[in-house]
Amino acid sequence: MKRDGGDKQMQSVWKLPAPAKWEKRFGRHPTQKPEILLDRILRASSQPADLVLDPFCGSGTTGVVAARLGRRFVGFELETAFVKIAIARFKDELRSQLSLSFACASEKWSVIFAPKAKRQSPSWAQLVREALAQLGGEASLSQIYERVAAHERTRTVPTWTCTIRRVVREGRGVVPLGNGRYKLAAA
Ligand SMILES: C[S@@+](CC[C@H](N)C(=O)[O-])C[C@H]1O[C@@H](n2cnc3c(N)ncnc32)[C@H](O)[C@@H]1O
Structure with missing residues (x-):
């Protein structure tokens, strides 16, 4: 380093040309x-x-x-x-x-491509089914909301309650029991 600096202590600010x-x-x-x-x-x-x-x-x-x-x-x-x-x-x-x-070297190149893993978010229907399972297989819509609210996906989708309502109305994995209650559909 000293030799590089003309036999002087290397300075902490280096002035070098931009890439050629x-x-x-x-x-x-x-x-x-x-x-x-x-x-x-x-x-x-x-x-x-x-x-x-x-x-x-x-x-x-x-x-x-x-x-x-x-x-x-x-x-x-x-x-x-x-x-x-x-x-x-x-x-x-x-x-x-x-x-x-003229050295003997091998021209072997390993390139490991590791594409960014896509984070798999559970679907809303899956979240509803999970919530119902945690609630013993049967619950009211507000109890389902409470459980689903704990999932981080709700933080990025402000309209998530409408989506959950649609999921239960369409009977995606759940069966309506009346009086705003739902149960897990048989698998
Ligand atoms: C400042 S540049 C490096 C330039 C390099 N020294 C050169 O001379 O070409 C930083 C590089 O890091 C890459 N990069 C950013 N985040 C990365 C990550 N998480 N894993 C691998 N590469 C990343 C960018 O695509 C970018 O090409």
Whole structure:
């Protein structure tokens, strides 16, 4: 670090150029970091063969520089478009290392796609059935409301009471007993 700073103690404010055009040759990332910045960070904080983790890796700048410096790398990225840019950059980095060093390296890439899990919300009819089951299989509409109100889904749907009323009127999983009371329909 001292050598990098012209044999002076490294300052805490670093002035470095923005990413060069060629660093964006496989596509653009809106907040892409300059390779020179990651080069300095990785050399300052890791040794060859160390494992570097970038949990928000974008276009893969950290991984490309890690590979260049002989570090191992694991990156996470949410957007498929950025993962594609990162892979193109990693492949290119490895190709240029091979042609420079004639080293024997294997070009194996593992990309694990883990799409965002969709949170499955229970349906309103399901919530009504659950409420009735908790109430012993039979209850009034207001008792059903009370139970369903405990579910977080009601916080995002202000009109949920109308929906519950419709569910019981349509007899979705419930049987009307008269006098505003309902029982669980047989499965
Ligand atoms: C500041 S950018 C990283 C830029 C990167 N250093 C580069 O040089 O290209 C942050 C990235 O984190 C991604 N991201 C945001 N939330 C995420 C999450 N929960 N899991 C994985 N990636 C995420 C964004 O899609 C974005 O590409």
